[in-house]
Amino acid sequence: MNKLLFIPGYIILSYLLTSCTTDKPDITTPNIVIIFCDDLGYGDIGTYGAKGYETPNLDKLANNGLRFTDFLSAHGACSASRTALLTGCYANRLNMPQVFSPNSQTGINPDEMTIAELLKQKGYATGIFGKWHLGDLELFLPLQHGFDEYLGIPYSNDMWPVDYDGGPITEESINPGKANYPPLPLVKDNAVLKYLNGLEDQDRLTTRYTERAVSFIEKHKDEPFFLYVPHSMPHVPLGVSDKFRGKSRQGMFGDVIMEIDWSVGEIMKALDENGLVENTLVIFTSDNGPWLNYGNHAGSTGGLKEGKGTSMEGGVREPCIMNWPALIQPGQVSNRLASTIDILPTIADITGTQLPDHKIDGVSILPLLRGDTDAEPRKTFYYYYHNNNLEGVRMGHWKLVFPHAHRSYENVLPGNDGFPGSYSEGKAAYALYDLRRDPGERYDVMEQYPEILAEMEKLAEQARTDIGDELTGREGKNRRPRGSINY
Amino acid sequence: MNKLLFIPGYIILSYLLTSCTTDKPDITTPNIVIIFCDDLGYGDIGTYGAKGYETPNLDKLANNGLRFTDFLSAHGACSASRTALLTGCYANRLNMPQVFSPNSQTGINPDEMTIAELLKQKGYATGIFGKWHLGDLELFLPLQHGFDEYLGIPYSNDMWPVDYDGGPITEESINPGKANYPPLPLVKDNAVLKYLNGLEDQDRLTTRYTERAVSFIEKHKDEPFFLYVPHSMPHVPLGVSDKFRGKSRQGMFGDVIMEIDWSVGEIMKALDENGLVENTLVIFTSDNGPWLNYGNHAGSTGGLKEGKGTSMEGGVREPCIMNWPALIQPGQVSNRLASTIDILPTIADITGTQLPDHKIDGVSILPLLRGDTDAEPRKTFYYYYHNNNLEGVRMGHWKLVFPHAHRSYENVLPGNDGFPGSYSEGKAAYALYDLRRDPGERYDVMEQYPEILAEMEKLAEQARTDIGDELTGREGKNRRPRGSINY
Numbered sequence A, B: 001m002n003k004l005l006f007i008p009g010y011i012i013l014s015y016l017l018t019s020c021t022t023d024k025p026d027i028t029t030p031n032i033v034i035i036f037c038d039d040l041g042y043g044d045i046g047t048y049g050a051k052g053y054e055t056p057n058l059d060k061l062a063n064n065g066l067r068f069t070d071f072l073s074a075h076g077a078c079s080a081s082r083t084a085l086l087t088g089c090y091a092n093r094l095n096m097p098q099v100f101s102p103n104s105q106t107g108i109n110p111d112e113m114t115i116a117e118l119l120k121q122k123g124y125a126t127g128i129f130g131k132w133h134l135g136d137l138e139l140f141l142p143l144q145h146g147f148d149e150y151l152g153i154p155y156s157n158d159m160w161p162v163d164y165d166g167g168p169i170t171e172e173s174i175n176p177g178k179a180n181y182p183p184l185p186l187v188k189d190n191a192v193l194k195y196l197n198g199l200e201d202q203d204r205l206t207t208r209y210t211e212r213a214v215s216f217i218e219k220h221k222d223e224p225f226f227l228y229v230p231h232s233m234p235h236v237p238l239g240v241s242d243k244f245r246g247k248s249r250q251g252m253f254g255d256v257i258m259e260i261d262w263s264v265g266e267i268m269k270a271l272d273e274n275g276l277v278e279n280t281l282v283i284f285t286s287d288n289g290p291w292l293n294y295g296n297h298a299g300s301t302g303g304l305k306e307g308k309g310t311s312m313e314g315g316v317r318e319p320c321i322m323n324w325p326a327l328i329q330p331g332q333v334s335n336r337l338a339s340t341i342d343i344l345p346t347i348a349d350i351t352g353t354q355l356p357d358h359k360i361d362g363v364s365i366l367p368l369l370r371g372d373t374d375a376e377p378r379k380t381f382y383y384y385y386h387n388n389n390l391e392g393v394r395m396g397h398w399k400l401v402f403p404h405a406h407r408s409y410e411n412v413l414p415g416n417d418g419f420p421g422s423y424s425e426g427k428a429a430y431a432l433y434d435l436r437r438d439p440g441e442r443y444d445v446m447e448q449y450p451e452i453l454a455e456m457e458k459l460a461e462q463a464r465t466d467i468g469d470e471l472t473g474r475e476g477k478n479r480r481p482r483g484s485i486n487y
Helices: A009-018 A056-063 A078-087 A115-120 A176-180 A199-219 A252-273 A292-297 A340-351 A450-466 B009-018 B056-063 B078-087 B115-120 B176-180 B199-219 B252-273 B292-297 B340-351 B450-466
Strands: A031-037 A066-072 A125-129 A149-152 A184-188 A191-196 A225-230 A280-286 A317-323 A332-334 A380-384 A390-395 A398-401 A404-408 A424-428 A431-434 B031-037 B066-072 B125-129 B149-152 B184-188 B191-196 B225-230 B280-286 B317-323 B332-334 B380-384 B390-395 B398-401 B404-408 B424-428 B431-434
Touching: A031 A078, A031 A115, A031 A252, A056 A252, A056 A280, A056 A317, A056 B056, A078 A115, A078 A340, A115 A125, A115 A225, A115 A340, A125 A199, A149 A199, A199 A225, A199 A252, A225 A252, A252 A280, A252 A292, A280 A340, A380 A450, A390 A450, A398 A450, A431 A450, B031 B078, B031 B115, B031 B252, B056 B252, B056 B280, B056 B317, B078 B115, B078 B340, B115 B125, B115 B225, B115 B340, B125 B199, B149 B199, B199 B225, B199 B252, B225 B252, B252 B280, B252 B292, B280 B340, B380 B450, B390 B450, B398 B450, B431 B450
Parallel strands: A031 A225, A031 A280, A066 A332, A125 A149, A125 A225, B031 B225, B031 B280, B066 B332, B125 B149, B125 B225
Antiparallel strands: A066 A317, A149 A184, A184 A191, A280 A317, A380 A390, A390 A398, A398 A431, A404 A424, B066 B317, B149 B184, B184 B191, B280 B317, B380 B390, B390 B398, B398 B431, B404 B424
8 A cells, every 4th residue: 555655756757647638639620710801911910910909819819820921801892702711612703792882682692601500511500699690681691501509791881871980971971872761780690689879889899799709609609600700890999998099009090900809819728727728729810811901990001012802912912810720830930822711611611511513713722831841722713803804813922913993092191090091092903913023012923924824814715704804795604693682 | 567558548648738838939030031023023923923833832921921912122223222121221322223233342331231241240151142233343242241152143134245145245146235144143152153144054043042041041940040041032033943934824934933932941041940930031022013115024013004114013013921939920921111121220120239329210010920910110212213312201101202203114025035125214203102992003192182292202302302303302311332243
């Protein structure tokens, strides 16, 4: 007995050193968390070069995971971009508009498959807390598209019948067209929970979504879940809670990003407290670039050209961070082309679920998550913005732009403190850019690279045949109908 | 005896847990390491938003220390910027030129005090391995200015009698004026060790400086030391060793930065292996922004305006990382204005050494290193670039620009693969920028802020009286003479 009491120290030590290893998690059913910002620029996160404020939780997420430097949201505007994320398709394939107004009679087609519906094949619990914007009539709301729970604003947080400072719409208002909008609804599942009329309600949004996201994690900690947190921020009108107001010294925009960073920290804390960090794939990105004519209430593209509402890189290239300790090695950076449309097929690849029967545009980027630096799962990308116009094509680091008119933020004074400035009129010329050499899309090198140009024109032809291109009068043969109330 | 052999496990454990604590280091004599790049842009480091390659060692240095987002090199060109770093003074106060050519008859004045001379007050060992550029005649070389050891090129690595691709200078060469330059000397202490004539010698530079820096650390591990590593890279002609050639997929510029990152890792490893990381202040920054007309052989300003050779932010705002575990908490970000001229007085503050008797321009930013977020040690900054022209003034996040002509990189095609493009002619107007709202210096807000303008004009007057301003015909009363061979 005495012998047992005097166990040699090295035996206790070796026990302590090995007792921490647990069973390997089942990496075919990770939890999935997608945190999706609104109007966040490429340069708005600490580890992507933000100036004037800090984002320690996002920096930590990136340091412990994978950070992309050439990740494109699939469209430069809200509804189209969110459609692409959730269905793995270019929004133009689904005949979706850039942006739905309140009470639109159309929305996401029930025949399309969202990530939530995909994961229902494996019995995932699914929740969305934030902005939807794929149609606000009941037929189009999240619960009819694979989600078990919803709390949020069904469209943009500036679609309300008050002016930018929350005051009444007048003849002098910047957007008198909003006078007929209903009050901004906060929807729970399929019904309006309350209406938001004051800026103070906007101040609560990030905290509110976060609290619901944390409750969802705690409720579903014992089963696989898909949590989608599409923040309303940093879309104008900016709102921030008292705990972050004035904290950034950079003004309200910095405060708002710091609160989103706090929100990421709260979600990671909830995962950690329930032992779920190891086997949860957390993805952080945004729908489109910054709305630059809002001046100090807009973000930064970090030197990319133009912003939201364009098919220039500033309109679509986004920070993207993926964290999943069970698979992704810490401290990875991928410079490969990737897009929001790749998230659905990647999740299908991970979980062994069936893709929809119809054509999708995304490809699985799982090799990039695994750290395979030779893999190049996405070689091309098509830029659609206005109508069904093919405005650009990517082939690796090459970008071919077709002539088109666009809003411009150049050579015009932006607004201030929540009020917008006007746009100038941009005219994009036919041009080939080498984004590796020229990420700001300034120098046409078409004459120097005729073979690249010819190859990319062939790629463009494929998209014109497939999805179409109004700029060249082409009908795409593989577009599918938008959802309609008369469907 | 048996009892001693069977020591209870908890005693061994508690011994192991406490045996790691050592005596607190003497934080008044930390080792100082300054790693100074050449022509590095604000956006060229991973944690500052670099696209296309990774810098894991620099990212780690930043994550474990303090990262600045508003750190200015004190001049937009090489010799002037290095003078400012080493003396704590605007180069214009010392009558120093932008750039010294080979065999210049002038250089740094022996009456000025460098950081190396300051630290000699406390018996520091001092070494410089890299580019000097404060004058290449013996009188002006490092050993006459406080350094014990030198190995490196005494000026820029493109100041040699060959063309950009290493071929002979011809009538068609871009820079025929270089034909009379001597071969590029690699100087050891006060004598030429060898001459560099081939691009393959440039490829070895980063490795060579690094090996010498590591040896220096090992040699002086038992005494306080000041190690200054002013890399020749990423100044053109780019050179990179075989171990990094082609590694970045972004082209040669990315390869070069990855090798500099490797160099930082080697220096940190040498510090670590000698137990010196805890009490070493490591500072990483650069002399000026990217030389953008070199296209794919130049870096990126991350969206800041213009580049090297201007007083726009792209010319002088730099990544700056400080790491010193004994004092600096990990994961700090400072958005306060700071500059290379502040490094000398900060080191004096840390070490309790005597500042020079003459006036200097830097202020101690030790409170920022300590994490005091309320501290604002530097409120103003003066932008000199051409001659003795005061081209701009900073007051916090405000920047006032005075009308002046400048080289511009806008609206002109840059060069490629090591050959430069030409400049366009820029005309800066009298304008007030709010860099918090408008880091790209695009929108003049002078009319909106007359009181800010008035306050900043007063600041400008102080600089005109003190250092002078040829734009307004003012002689500064406190300029000091440059060093001369006839001194």
